[in-house]
Amino acid sequence: MTSFSTNILYFYRSIRSKIAFYPTLFALSGVLFAFLMMYLEQIGVSKYLVKHAPLLVVNSGDTALTILSACITGLISMMVFSFSMVMVLLNQAASDYSPRLLPGLISDYRHQIILGIYISSILYCIFILFSIQPTGDKYQVPGFAVLLGILLTVVSIYAFIYFIHNISETIQITNILEKIFLEARERIQVILKQEESMQWSFPDTNNWFEYSTDKSGYFQDLSRKNLLSFCKENDTLLEILPVKGTFVLKGIPVFRSKERLSDKAVQNLLSNFHLSRKELVSTNYLLAFKQINEVIIKAMSPGINDPGTALNSIDYLSELLRLRMLKADESFISDSEQNFIKLRIATFKELLYQINAPLRRYCSADIVVVQKLGQMFLSLKVQKVANPYYHDILKEEAKRLLIDARAAMSNEADLETLSFLAEKLAIKI
Template structure:
């Protein structure tokens, strides 16, 4: 039962990033609510209200149908407009910033919930309208259900105003950068506090049996609860080989186990490793570095030429690097029975190199951005680090940046600024 529940949670997590998830969920709620209200009408709720508070009940069939028809027509128009605005947002983000931003924008719960409210109200009004019969002496118009539909429509109007507000913010680059930063910050804060990032003892796994992937996809996350249970049941330790966020091809090495596994155990272990075709910052903080780097690179491309956005992106990168310096380059989980599960982690050196390799290519000719990067290095060298070796990585990347900048920037005044920057960073040129 626990395994089925864990699998259900994994499936729910994988579909939460789909734009149709919350709208579909709310549509089902609206559908069932309509039948609940029809049942309540058959039990005489409108007749009771007519006797006690007649002003709350629409007691004319034609009027009720006219009101519901107007609500349905207006809500469909609002929903179409809202979906169009979402598509415009996604298109602009992909064109102006980076296609990697799309999964995060699509999974925006606010927009999904608003579209879901529209859809639920439309379905509710449709089924209530269908339930209205011609007037008759013995027939009571479902006036209270119509009132509920009117209230839901008013709520949709408020949601529409809020949607316009949020969509106008979502298109702004500062809002996008802040969203990426907050997601990565929350994930890094969680990992820094996780005991798995402070444990370093793990046996040599070079000669352990190696097992391979059965399908291709991005390695998204581990279902640790189930994985620990399998390791304890089989008395084994596991080393996960790919780095989280890496695209793993079918047949590539996936993990090593401390002993040979049977088919059943192998299947249980593979079910705890979740693959997907998309990536989210909330599960992989390294993706935030990629996204912000790509925004900076796109801003500095000749077609866009927006150094202001690049400078903003560097501010967020500086904050994230300072947080990453508080996290170990290892992640080892210990089960209840003392078995170990080791995840491969993108180390600080490789992370900074990947970021700086792209930034140097597009920023080394701009003295303003080189100075900003120099301030980033200066700030990081003065920050607390869990590993003294991180300072050497920062120093090496700073030297490489200054070297490339001297090669590209020939203006004597700008070169004087580079020399001053080199001195501030205590670089031995």
Template sequence: MKSLYNKFISFIHTIQGKIAFYPTLFSIAGFSFAILMLYLEKKGISAFVLEHVPQLVINNADTAKTLLSFLTGGIISIMVFSFSMVMVMLNQASSNFSPRVLPDLISNRSHQYILGIYLATILYNIFTLVGINPRETDKYQLPGFSVLIGIIFTVICLGAFLYFIHSISQAIQINNILDNIYGKAKERLESLLENESEKAPNFPDSSNWKTYYSSKTGYFQNVAINNLKDVCEDQGIQLKILPFQGMFVLQEIPIIQISKEIDNNLVKQVLSNFNFARGEFVEDNYVLAFKQITEIGIKAMSPGINDPGTALSTIDYLTELFAIRLKKNDRTIFTSKNSDPLIEITTVNFREILYQVMVSYRTYCKHDLSCIQKLFIMFKYLLLQEIHFPEYHDALIEEAKLLYEDTKQTITNATDLKRIEELYQSLPKQGHKQLKNKNSNTENII
């Protein structure tokens, strides 16, 4: 039962990013509430309200039908317009920033809630309209109270539409997009740091372990880790997950290694805890934030857009994310209650993340002195931060040297070259601050 619960929670977490998830829930709620109101109408709720507050109840069948029809048509028009605005926003974000930001924009919960309110109200009004019998002349038999609720829901839709216009105008602004990506990645990294032990236990060499292969194709999004821990403890096995999170996994490629051979049923049980998707979300994979922010910065430096200010902003956000990543271990190991290593998840190491980010900026921004200066300021800041491993410091120095060499070959102005030389020579090239040192000095960075 616990295993099914963990799988269900993992599945719900996977589909929450779909644009139809919350609208579907709201639609079911609207339909259910309409059925409930039809039941209450048969019990005489409208007659009760009419006797006590007659001003609130519509007691004419034609008026009620006309009003509900008009309101339903208006909400449908508003919903179509809202959907058109979403499509325009997605098209603009894809053209000006990066197609990778689309999943996060689509999964915006406030927009999903608003579309859900529209659908719920439309369904409620339709089924309330069906419940009106024009042949009934007795005002006590009309669902007047249900019509009143439909009017209230319509007013709520109008308010939601005004909020939607404000929200979507904010969502398309590049600063808000960057801040949203950064916030999700920071939250994910801090969550991983909280669950990370001070010293990762030694995990056995898995080179001679039995390898099992993927039965599905898609982006490796997440895994029900608690279920796998239970399986490992029950079966007395250790497990290594080979693809890193966010990697596109093809069918029949190695996906796990297990310390001993297991039967096919157990293999299926283990693999059933892996979730695959065709899209990626920063909430599940913080590395995607580095990719998205980098792509936005590089797109901003393209001749068609030519927006160095956005590129500089992306470097600021990357600087903060790298500072947090410096505190994290490159290995992710889950242990049993007795602190015995059970599962190792392959992760993208710091050196690789830094290289992939910098290779893009070195290629497309090395001709722009403002971006080069900002990158050297980033290196100087990061070299003064607390780090988990001394190798992180070496990686920063290596990337700073590559940036310096590429820039010297691109910029020919003597004054600019002197400025770059001064920035490079000002970097602290020796020593590092271990994570245990909580009094790092980050003054005089610029």
């Protein structure tokens, strides 16, 4: 895969998440289908159907004009209402849960397809309406094309019914959390599969040559195949410095090379780094932890005050942490023989601290949520891990949580619950 094809792939991933992606494709298909039907009408498809299936053809020009005009008006009304519902959905999700959830909701292909059906039907009916031309005191009616316009309107009505059903489910926080969890789980499982054949040796990189990026953005992804080919062609090894998902400023070193590289080689290598202004769970599983964590924090805020949502979110967070504990704190890109590229990733200690720190700040006064988090630590403590010291990290973060919770509570029953949790976790507070 060349750098050009890699950029095309990144561009496709970017526009596919736009709310106008599928509607644009459907709109073009509606226009093309209208011209196709005009061509078929010119070669006599309606005349053939009048002889063999007259019920499928609209013969009256006035009736055809009235039907198509009503279809266009109704479809535009449904489309406006549907777009309004999408905006309400996005506004509610941003205010009640987290603004980070918006890219995932906007990229929901079902909403885009339904809007695309509306637009393609409207454009089809408009072009067919224009094709009805007066000939003397009569109209030249594309009868079969008008019938298809009616059928497309019926399809749009059923799509509208499905849209109402789907959007009522999409706004539910459990469905939002499940979608985030499934995308992150799929990404982590891909990484775990790559680690099965991974080598675990790499030379020290402190004295290697550092090279910087010429633009800013979120470091989302890179082309593994291209980087591997680059290392072999230039007889060098690389270390990628930023962690996926972090914001990289222009001029900040982004990789180290064992061998000195020419300016052309550096530019060629940098073209395989994908820097973006937005974040997607499908390319960076760490974003899922951030999103779920923010949902918990927002739910525990005084303005929302929804501990039930926080408890549900902790369940999804627990499962993602269990999967992350199966992954090592190092990652490499290699062929069947050796490692050529070392990737810097967020270690389990860094990740758990970033998750637990805001939870300690916003949830330590609620004994129910603290108890749920304590159960999460208890469950993770007995799980299989890639490195034994993960258990020590869990114990340390659990201790910090219980200490902050004890400082925030004064009720004796709550303090007894904390003592019981500390005893089960083998922690002194």
